[in-house]
Amino acid sequence: MDGTNDSTQGNFILLGFSDHPYLERILFVVILIAYLLTIVGNTTIILVSRLDLQLHSPMYFFLTHLSFLDLSFTSSSIPQLLYNLSGHDKTISYTGCAIQLFLFLGLGGVECLLLAVMAYDRFVAVCNPLHYLVIMNPHLCMGLVLVAWGGGVANSLAMSPVTLHLPRCGHHTVDHYLCEMPALIRMACVNTTAIEGTVFVLAVVIVLSPLVFILVSYGYIIRAVLHIQSSSGRQKAFNTCGSHLTVVSLFYGNIIYMYMQPGNSSSQNQGKFLTLLYNIVTPLLNPLIYTLRNREVKGALRRLLLGDREVQKK
Template identity: 85%
Template sequence: MFGTNDSSHGRFTLLGFSEHPHLERILFGIILVAYLLTLVGNTTIILVSRLDPHLHTPMYYFLTHLSFLDLTFTTSSIPQLLYNLHGPDKTISFMGCALQLFLFLGLGGVECLLLAVMAYDRFVAVCKPLHYMVIMSPRLCLGLVLVAWVCGVANSLAMSPVTLLLPRCEHHHVDHYLCEMPALIRMACVNTVPIEGTVFVLAVVIVLSPLAFILVSYSYIVRAVLQMRSALGMKKAFNTCGSHLTVVLLFYGNIIYIYMQPGNSSSQDQGKFLTLFYNIVTPLLNPLIYTLRNKEVKGALRRLLLGMREAGKE
């Protein structure tokens, strides 16, 4: 199945943005700053959600998992990208490539399902507020998160080996900045229509089904919000749901474009920048979206900072 460059001892060359060498230094600086801010922002969300008792609710439990996902997701590929942008070496080992592919597919799948879980949480909070804490019990929350993780990892376990085992006739140049499935499929020297069909079917299950569930949930939420008599309640519902919906639109807009046409090579540069947006910009914006639009998180941040200041004085 493998050529000499496709063995476990071989290496791949990540072409990345090497066709635009004048952009590499600029991209290095921008991506480094964005990555560091992503680490700080998502780590802050996790710490605040865990340390502040006021945020020990299902919504922030799921948000903590989303931030952890974003941290892991960006770290699976951005350090390698920074290394490749900084110097002439653009190579990655076969095992490194396999790990990137597995994490990218697995974590992306988990996030699709987790966003659907968060939509269900908002649906219960807005449409069934009196039964919210009974329905969204700690046991159910844990179960929903476990289902998201199991399904995402199972999707990756199904697709990663199939993609890596495609015959490449000694081609080892990946026209991307990471070992992403569409780029690896384009390297194959055999008919990839069957695997593209499989990818499309799995994308419908892992990507479009959760998206359809989210849209249905929000149709009920919007209807419930419009029936509210309290302007304050309506504003609070729109704020919390608006943050989640903004994250959903950012995430799904890119992933649908990339994975619903895996073998399409008509606009590879565009695909690289879209993947970069999906890989670094969305995880960077998520903490900002949730903190800037959410008084509870801003209040928790203030309490945490005041507590640290008082502890420092002592």
Template identity: 80%
Template structure:
């Protein structure tokens, strides 16, 4: 039976952590709490950035899109994972598996490119502060976000069908907690060298090229910092760039390892926990990183909360 027949006639079984039933119960509670906090944190960031006029700046335009991506990215797999962890049913429909694969690849690619756009924003604000608003005008910001979405979706449109329709000879058990590309490649009963080669080439463009751009931007930022004489000025620059650099480190540290490794060579257990880390922990920490390190966001959040309290008192 080929991959097409297998996917159209039945459901996929997401093995996930089923070989460790004691771990499943603990993971369900931890992931449920983390998912709720992720929804609340990223929704709050979007709300604050949209409602507070003082945050209508390019940096917060990108930040609100990052939070939106994190919401979609984690929601593409975590609800299904929670369902599978809560009982004996570990299945997912073939349509659900395909949609999950498409969203996971697409949104992950968009986030890589969006982080590069945010690095350019930080480069301009540090290295060309007098021309910041003329360079980072709304049309450019919208164009950068649109480019990120276009490239991410195009990458997913190429890789998702190629991966999903690989012949699996009747195998429907995915040794993962989601329909992720390396796990589906491992299920194939034919040579996957061509698919892995294309995936590697696309990963160079959508993962490594943005990373090189980010590192180059921060190289210019570091040189600019070295020319600043006052310690207070350097401290302001570190505050400006520290949050973004922390998010980049968390996101890219995991995704580079997984998507530049051939599917059959990577450690399966290690891959599961790394995927869970960057699919759950990174979206959870992003709002905390930007809120705790950013005075403007904290101030906007305080004004929003105080405004709600005052409104309730009036009513």
């Protein structure tokens, strides 16, 4: 087969976890349950944030977008993974692979930027509470969200075509459970040093720049919290910021490890499980983190489930 044209022809074979057949059935059950819980949890966050008037604030506006993002991100690859785990067919079409790669890169980039936006929201809330609603007005909130989505899409538009059109010399077997960039780079039959360098630069811009912004924001937040006189005020500030920090830690811990060392430098099996953790565990835990640590969300859930009068009686 001509190595120059094979990049746009035929199906791909996703090896996934086929080298551990005994593990596939267990993974199918675990991932299916986790995926269903992810759908329920994130949909609940979206509905509660939109239906309860007390949650119509910038913080929950951004949280709604994070939940929608997690739903989209998980759904871009988990159904295909469940299909591949359920039988012997491990194939995915070229178009399906391209869409999966585009969504994985795009939505991952959006989440990096959206978490930075949420850090800015917490910074304004803690450091400038009297002017919070004036600064975080609806126009600014929508603009920040659009910037996050635009940045993620731009990142995907830059990297997806380059990755998909690398010469593969007839190789169509992806040693992963999804069409993810490092796995596709490993398939190339040419020197990929240049593209790996480009990936590293983009990773610094899309991944590390928002992280630095988040850390700087929380530096100011911690300094402001330490100047709060009342212990209840400090506790409230730590509670509202703690959920976001936990989500940031989960998200960035995995993505930095994967994308700061693309191509052949990372362990393939380790990479699969890390991607799975990043792809299903983080979106599953996000709603739990925000509900278990947040009195406002728990109160809104009680009001919606029991009704305002029943909650007032209690």
